[in-house]
Amino acid sequence: MSTKSPEQLSDLLRCPIGQIDVRDFDPHATPGRPNSNGKDEENDMTSELEPLLDDLQERLFAAGTRDVNAPKVLLILQGLDTAGKGGTIRHVIGMMDPQGVRIHSFKRPTSQELAHDFLWRVERELPRGGQVGIFDRSHYEDVLIQRVDHLARADEIERRYGAINDFEAELVGSGTVVVKCFLNISRGEQKKRLTERLSNPKKFFKYDPSDVDVANKWDAYMDAYSIALSRCNIEAAPWYVIPANHKRYRNWAITHLLIEALASLKLGWPAADFDVDFERSRVEALRSR
Amino acid sequence: MSTKSPEQLSDLLRCPIGQIDVRDFDPHATPGRPNSNGKDEENDMTSELEPLLDDLQERLFAAGTRDVNAPKVLLILQGLDTAGKGGTIRHVIGMMDPQGVRIHSFKRPTSQELAHDFLWRVERELPRGGQVGIFDRSHYEDVLIQRVDHLARADEIERRYGAINDFEAELVGSGTVVVKCFLNISRGEQKKRLTERLSNPKKFFKYDPSDVDVANKWDAYMDAYSIALSRCNIEAAPWYVIPANHKRYRNWAITHLLIEALASLKLGWPAADFDVDFERSRVEALRSR
Numbered sequence: 255m256s257t258k259s260p261e262q263l264s265d266l267l268r269c270p271i272g273q274i275d276v277r278d279f280d281p282h283a284t285p286g287r288p289n290s291n292g293k294d295e296e297n298d299m300t301s302e303l304e305p306l307l308d309d310l311q312e313r314l315f316a317a318g319t320r321d322v323n324a325p326k327v328l329l330i331l332q333g334l335d336t337a338g339k340g341g342t343i344r345h346v347i348g349m350m351d352p353q354g355v356r357i358h359s360f361k362r363p364t365s366q367e368l369a370h371d372f373l374w375r376v377e378r379e380l381p382r383g384g385q386v387g388i389f390d391r392s393h394y395e396d397v398l399i400q401r402v403d404h405l406a407r408a409d410e411i412e413r414r415y416g417a418i419n420d421f422e423a424e425l426v427g428s429g430t431v432v433v434k435c436f437l438n439i440s441r442g443e444q445k446k447r448l449t450e451r452l453s454n455p456k457k458f459f460k461y462d463p464s465d466v467d468v469a470n471k472w473d474a475y476m477d478a479y480s481i482a483l484s485r486c487n488i489e490a491a492p493w494y495v496i497p498a499n500h501k502r503y504r505n506w507a508i509t510h511l512l513i514e515a516l517a518s519l520k521l522g523w524p525a526a527d528f529d530v531d532f533e534r535s536r537v538e539a540l541r542s543r
Numbered sequence: 544m545s546t547k548s549p550e551q552l553s554d555l556l557r558c559p560i561g562q563i564d565v566r567d568f569d570p571h572a573t574p575g576r577p578n579s580n581g582k583d584e585e586n587d588m589t590s591e592l593e594p595l596l597d598d599l600q601e602r603l604f605a606a607g608t609r610d611v612n613a614p615k616v617l618l619i620l621q622g623l624d625t626a627g628k629g630g631t632i633r634h635v636i637g638m639m640d641p642q643g644v645r646i647h648s649f650k651r652p653t654s655q656e657l658a659h660d661f662l663w664r665v666e667r668e669l670p671r672g673g674q675v676g677i678f679d680r681s682h683y684e685d686v687l688i689q690r691v692d693h694l695a696r697a698d699e700i701e702r703r704y705g706a707i708n709d710f711e712a713e714l715v716g717s718g719t720v721v722v723k724c725f726l727n728i729s730r731g732e733q734k735k736r737l738t739e740r741l742s743n744p745k746k747f748f749k750y751d752p753s754d755v756d757v758a759n760k761w762d763a764y765m766d767a768y769s770i771a772l773s774r775c776n777i778e779a780a781p782w783y784v785i786p787a788n789h790k791r792y793r794n795w796a797i798t799h800l801l802i803e804a805l806a807s808l809k810l811g812w813p814a815a816d817f818d819v820d821f822e823r824s825r826v827e828a829l830r831s832r
Contacts, residue, residue: 316748344640351633352646353679359642390642442831452823458815459605466825526747534741536755542731 262286263510269436269483269493276479276495281440283497287506300506304349307509310516311386313523315354318384320524326381326430327515329508330389332398333437334475335465336447338498339390342437345505346512347388356381359390372396372414373421381430386512393418397482402474415485422491431515432491435508436483437498441472551575552799558725558772558782565768565784570729572786576795589795593638596798599805600675602812604643607673609813615670615719616804618797619678621687622726623764624754625736627787628679631726634794635801636677645670648679661685661703662710670719675801682707686771691763704774711780720804721780724797725772726787730761 266285317324331339358379381387451461606613620628647668670676740750
């Protein structure tokens with residue numbers, strides 16, 4: 255069987271424990287992708303998963319309505335410019351009921367944020383019970399751009415890897431399933447996507463001249479990602495390396511990982527915290543006009 | 544022509560200026576609904592609007608990426624339990640790119656919120672430039688349940704109508720298009736929907752025994768809504784009465800109103816704030832492997 259069941263995809267995409275180099279992962283790969291009679295590109299494999307995703311998310315949302323300590327899911331999206339963080343939110347998170355979703359996009363820290371520990375602004379944006387939280391960038395920027403551009407002292411950067419592991423272990427311990435995805439694109443694919451943004455006036459707003467400055471530091475970023483993925487790949491909150499040159503594969507894979515995360519909670523529907531028969535009689539007694 | 548163009552639907556659904564009684568509006572009506580060869584129910588009229596909604600929302604989102612003072616849209620959803628506030632968010636807002644959407648559900652005020660003016664918690668949840676904000680309930684609860692259940696002094700309730708008008712006029716003046724929808728269902732429809740929630744264990748979490756207490760105050764709520772819609776129906780931020788017994792009509796109508804609101808901004812795509820040719824040459828010079 256070349257087709258993998260949903261339960262196995264996380265194993266295929268999980269970043270190996272130990273020292274890794276993100277350059278060793280193939281951005282073109284499509285591990286676990288189901289065969290579909292040569293119609294891979296046309297088939298909307300992702301939308302087939304929508305009913306299952308929908309059912310699982312609603313169970314989580316339902317749990318949240320009854321219990322502030324209900325479980326949470328946190329999806330962390332990391333990757334270079336054009337890697338597909340926004341597209342993932344649009345296409346994957348866009349399938350979910352927006353009532354149960356909380357998205358935060360981490361920008362350059364404000365002066366208020368810089369006056370606090372680097373995790374301060376992250377804690378404020380965590381999902382609440384019953385929510386699926388999405389981080390478009392995250393605390394990992396504090397060991398990525400901050401490392402590459404020397405925006406913090408070397409010993410402070412060193413300290414952060416351990417602080418992140420402690421923070422995420424605590425998050426998981428308090429009922430959050432953490433799914434960390436590195437969207438892995440190739441230099442060629444990034445160049446192609448930046449070119450597209452400059453070829454279509456509708457896409458100008460997605461382009462920033464600093465994107466090229468960052469692209470020119472490609473190897474420094476690959477080094478920083480390799481260190482982050484090696485040092486912060488704890489069992490409770492593992493990293494997944496998502497081959498992201500193919501957008502449809504990327505969407506399908508992340509949808510699968512979310513389904514696995516939600517399914518791992520094994521949530522039923524909340525029991526009634528009222529007397530159903532009694533309430534039925536009360537509703538039956540309501541006037542209907 | 545019995546079919547109304549999108550531009551006219553807001554006129555059809557706008558609550559008349561002056562003293563109104565919400566009981567005079569037909570919850571079963573489907574004003575402006577396009578004829579579709581007898582296939583009204585089957586046709587997914589709403590999803591046909593998705594490409595237009597998508598395009599308009601992306602223009603707003605794009606504006607927000609370039610200008611913190613970009614316009615905003617605020618959709619206020621009000622209605623009794625089961626009127627379809629959650630369903631509207633799921634089906635209408637669910638069509639939008641979640642990156643540009645900010646949803647807030649107003650619950651019973653906390654003690655911290657009660658210690659402030661009633662608009663304090665509302666101001667904190669307003670959409671930012673480029674966002675579509677959705678209020679699931681709103682500051683109108685402060686003249687609805689608070690009036691019905693005498694949770695505030697009569698003179699304070701009186702004061703609030705004017706405060707709301709001032710607040711909303713200020714919002715509109717600072718670049719927010721405000722779309723206020725009263726989801727109008729009949730007593731019979733509400734009874735039916737409450738019964739459904741008690742008939743399916745998957746829906747128990749949506750039921751609260753207090754819903755029946757509220758339902759038994761139907762006339763008091765209709766009075767309170769009539770006063771709110773009469774006194775807070777300012778030209779800058781009009782009320783729409785959405786017949787909501789038919790869920791598909793409700794979704795279609797609100798999608799249309801959102802499209803009209805977004806289209807009224809007449810947004811193009813943001814011009815490049817960089818030298819496009821120069822940036823193309825920089826991208827062209829990037830390594831591709």
